[in-house]
Amino acid sequence: MNILIAILVLGLIAALFGAILGYASVRFHVEGDPIVEQLDALLPQTQCGQCGYPGCKPYAQAVANGEAINKCAPGGEDTIKKIADLLGVDVEPLDENHELNSSLGNGPTVAFIIEEDCIGCTKCIQACPVDAILGAAKQMHTILIDECTGCDLCVAPCPVDCIEMRPIPETIQNWQWDLNKIAVKQVD
Amino acid sequence: MESIIERISQHKFWQFHGGIHPPEQKLLTSGKPIRQLPLPKQLILPLQQHIGRQGDLLVEVGDKVLKGQPLTQSSNPMAVPIHAPTSGIVSAIKKSVIAHPSGLSELCIFIDVDFEDAWQPRDICQDFTKLSQQQIIKKIADSGIAGMGGAGFPTHIKVNTKPEINFLIINAAECEPYITADDLLMCEQSEAIIDGIKILDQLLNPAFILIGIEDNKPKAIKALQHATKDIEKISVCVLPTKYPTGGEKQLIKILTGKEVKSGALPIHSGIVVQNVATCFAISDAVINDIPLIRRVVTLTGQALSKPQNVWVLLGTPVSHLLEQTGFASEISPVSTPPVSNPPVIMGGPLMGFNILNDLVPIVKTSNCILAPSKTEMPSAFDNSSNEVECIRCGQCAEVCPSQLLPQELQWSAKAKDHQQLTKLNLFDCIDCGACAYVCPSQIPLVQYYRVAKAEIRQQQQLDIKSEKAKVRFEARKLRLEKDKIAREEKHKKAAAARKATMNKKTAEGGSASSAVAAALARVKAKKKASDRTKSNDELPVSSSEVPEKMSGSEESDEKSQVKAAIARAKAKRLAKNNGTPEKKVTSSEEQKKIDELQVAHNEKANIAKEQTVSSKEKSKQESKQGNSTDDKKAKIAAAVAKAKAKAKAKKEKKEPLSASNKEEIKATTAGTDNKKARIAAAVAKAKAKAKAKKEQKKQEDLLQVASSEEKIPFKSSNEESE
Numbered sequence: 001m002n003i004l005i006a007i008l009v010l011g012l013i014a015a016l017f018g019a020i021l022g023y024a025s026v027r028f029h030v031e032g033d034p035i036v037e038q039l040d041a042l043l044p045q046t047q048c049g050q051c052g053y054p055g056c057k058p059y060a061q062a063v064a065n066g067e068a069i070n071k072c073a074p075g076g077e078d079t080i081k082k083i084a085d086l087l088g089v090d091v092e093p094l095d096e097n098h099e100l101n102s103s104l105g106n107g108p109t110v111a112f113i114i115e116e117d118c119i120g121c122t123k124c125i126q127a128c129p130v131d132a133i134l135g136a137a138k139q140m141h142t143i144l145i146d147e148c149t150g151c152d153l154c155v156a157p158c159p160v161d162c163i164e165m166r167p168i169p170e171t172i173q174n175w176q177w178d179l180n181k182i183a184v185k186q187v188d
Numbered sequence: 189m190e191s192i193i194e195r196i197s198q199h200k201f202w203q204f205h206g207g208i209h210p211p212e213q214k215l216l217t218s219g220k221p222i223r224q225l226p227l228p229k230q231l232i233l234p235l236q237q238h239i240g241r242q243g244d245l246l247v248e249v250g251d252k253v254l255k256g257q258p259l260t261q262s263s264n265p266m267a268v269p270i271h272a273p274t275s276g277i278v279s280a281i282k283k284s285v286i287a288h289p290s291g292l293s294e295l296c297i298f299i300d301v302d303f304e305d306a307w308q309p310r311d312i313c314q315d316f317t318k319l320s321q322q323q324i325i326k327k328i329a330d331s332g333i334a335g336m337g338g339a340g341f342p343t344h345i346k347v348n349t350k351p352e353i354n355f356l357i358i359n360a361a362e363c364e365p366y367i368t369a370d371d372l373l374m375c376e377q378s379e380a381i382i383d384g385i386k387i388l389d390q391l392l393n394p395a396f397i398l399i400g401i402e403d404n405k406p407k408a409i410k411a412l413q414h415a416t417k418d419i420e421k422i423s424v425c426v427l428p429t430k431y432p433t434g435g436e437k438q439l440i441k442i443l444t445g446k447e448v449k450s451g452a453l454p455i456h457s458g459i460v461v462q463n464v465a466t467c468f469a470i471s472d473a474v475i476n477d478i479p480l481i482r483r484v485v486t487l488t489g490q491a492l493s494k495p496q497n498v499w500v501l502l503g504t505p506v507s508h509l510l511e512q513t514g515f516a517s518e519i520s521p522v523s524t525p526p527v528s529n530p531p532v533i534m535g536g537p538l539m540g541f542n543i544l545n546d547l548v549p550i551v552k553t554s555n556c557i558l559a560p561s562k563t564e565m566p567s568a569f570d571n572s573s574n575e576v577e578c579i580r581c582g583q584c585a586e587v588c589p590s591q592l593l594p595q596e597l598q599w600s601a602k603a604k605d606h607q608q609l610t611k612l613n614l615f616d617c618i619d620c621g622a623c624a625y626v627c628p629s630q631i632p633l634v635q636y637y638r639v640a641k642a643e644i645r646q647q648q649q650l651d652i653k654s655e656k657a658k659v660r661f662e663a664r665k666l667r668l669e670k671d672k673i674a675r676e677e678k679h680k681k682a683a684a685a686r687k688a689t690m691n692k693k694t695a696e697g698g699s700a701s702s703a704v705a706a707a708l709a710r711v712k713a714k715k716k717a718s719d720r721t722k723s724n725d726e727l728p729v730s731s732s733e734v735p736e737k738m739s740g741s742e743e744s745d746e747k748s749q750v751k752a753a754i755a756r757a758k759a760k761r762l763a764k765n766n767g768t769p770e771k772k773v774t775s776s777e778e779q780k781k782i783d784e785l786q787v788a789h790n791e792k793a794n795i796a797k798e799q800t801v802s803s804k805e806k807s808k809q810e811s812k813q814g815n816s817t818d819d820k821k822a823k824i825a826a827a828v829a830k831a832k833a834k835a836k837a838k839k840e841k842k843e844p845l846s847a848s849n850k851e852e853i854k855a856t857t858a859g860t861d862n863k864k865a866r867i868a869a870a871v872a873k874a875k876a877k878a879k880a881k882k883e884q885k886k887q888e889d890l891l892q893v894a895s896s897e898e899k900i901p902f903k904s905s906n907e908e909s910e
Contacts, residue, residue, distance in 0.1 A: 044654055055661060057662075130661050130664065131664050147660060175290040
């Protein structure tokens, strides 16, 4: 008899919790995949496609589906670290194939159109993922520096090679303290 | 509130947490009066000398400027104008090293001084109490006054506030060692300072005005007490000397016991804090109409033989000041690169920074130039850091006036853990340097925080930028998708329209009144009919058709028979409707023209036919290879081409007709102008011919298009995907 009661009680409890869980799963159902959004927030949003995906969001989606986390070259190690933290996986070094081979170093760059060479073909405008190039057919184009993510995608399509990547000039506003540098800097 | 006043009146003040007592070193300069310096040869004025934005240039290279003349103006409220400190000629506007720890260059105006010191016309105000608030604020804004204590916040914004002000606090603490600029200013210009305070009183109408001054300035205290003895509202509060009493939040805490919340401004608690030097500048600006063009700077340090406070015009290069005060190492820092350069510090020893170039100009916020000797400040000469590991003594936390946890901050800063730093309220750090001063391990704590702050700000900017990039990228994607859909729809519509017109044309072609087509069809039908009567071996096509067909098989023969039947039916129908258009034609000239056109069109139509036939041939050959569907398609294409050719022919005939009609009308109205009419007719003829030629070309193109129609959708979709 006691056993029966025990089974009954446990069964009731099980049913109760089952009902609660079932209700919660319906009531607190999450639309979409929040992990993709979180990953997307970590990516640098240069939309450069160096990872092999057409933009940061598709790569975030791919990472959520098990793609390697070390393909974001503009984000660098910081981003890889953050993604690893988020997904609870090991930090991997940046994929060799995706390492920046820029001669300008790793500093942020922006595209620059040598305006006298521009023929107004609009090819770079079509390539720009963030609409940071202003111009029209047969009119000179120019880059909106503030909008340019430095993704490099406009350089290849230019038929006259009039686009180059330039480092962002250092100003008071974006200057970074560098303790080591200050120590060795000599008065001119 | 009551208790605060009571305590203030009893001179019992509160205390802020922490603080240090570094050697004051103020006696070097405090005993000597403020000296006037001879004018420098050149002034270098950075466009931006304050927090906010720089103004727009008002002068050009070569302009002659008078003393007090504005050099920039601005519509932005956060921008503060600058003025010519003396008369001279603008010799250059270019980038030059400015007073900033980075040693970076910013846009500066160079003025070659003409030593005349000629003022622009001034409007001296005898009684400022008659001015309205807006007038005073405008004067302050136009005079380019920014907080002279160090931060350089635009003063006209600080004093143009809506909320009720309980306390106006005048910051005369000047707590940093060595600096005595405000001390001397108070001794010598106490009346002017009190005037400035009165102006602020008129603007802000505070309940109380408290002047916070440290007890190490007895002369200044006396001067102020003397100047304010008749004014009940103002009380001079003598505070114990402790660094950093002069910090805004610290001074508020000492005087009122209130703490300004993290991230909040004093104005939110009804408190406004102004520096004494700013008060002096305000009175100068409002009463004497002298914009902010000069300030008192303490030139001190044992490396100077004549340390003293001096009146310095803004824009004076530091090199000029060092020359005037007898910089000990007679060789200036510029000419001694191999030897370790004697350091020159702008600002006080705790919060200042080494200047890397002695062309750096004095700006609105520079209050001290410190040139220490080696015995005085060995650390300034020693570039190698003596930093050792943190021993967790906790002294830094004890002295921190913001009650932060400096060692925790240090670890997080080294690890670049920005989240943790923000959690530890790094942005409440006032950069006072007390922690670094007491650190037994000689860790330059405050430097770590400065770096971390800059990094976090940079990161915030990047985050904003990446967010913007994301929005733009997504907007672009959406736009492209929309474009694609729109294009597809357009393609569909165009295709539908094409189909519709095609059907219409074939239908019309059947019932059309085109004499050309009718004649053509008739000829064709006759030929075909005659062919049919001949033996099956002979070909049913006209002699102009491709000879390949001559050797055609039975299969093709059968088909051609069917075709011939269709053509006959068509011809009949055409013949029926034939009469109507011809009846319409009335003038003989037109008739002629039509004839000509017919000839041209016949030719053209023939060519078109040839082409259609050849395409038919091709398709037939293909069909022989076994693909019957291809055959069908080709036939359809051929039919389409034919129909088009017909329609074109019809259209063309109509157009020149109408044109010639017009000419006709002209001719009749002119009457005698027969000649003209003839010329016009000739022109019309020529035009018709040219058109016919063009049309021919077009038809060829059309045929090609028709034959490659299957490919087109592929192509267009390819283009889209590109």
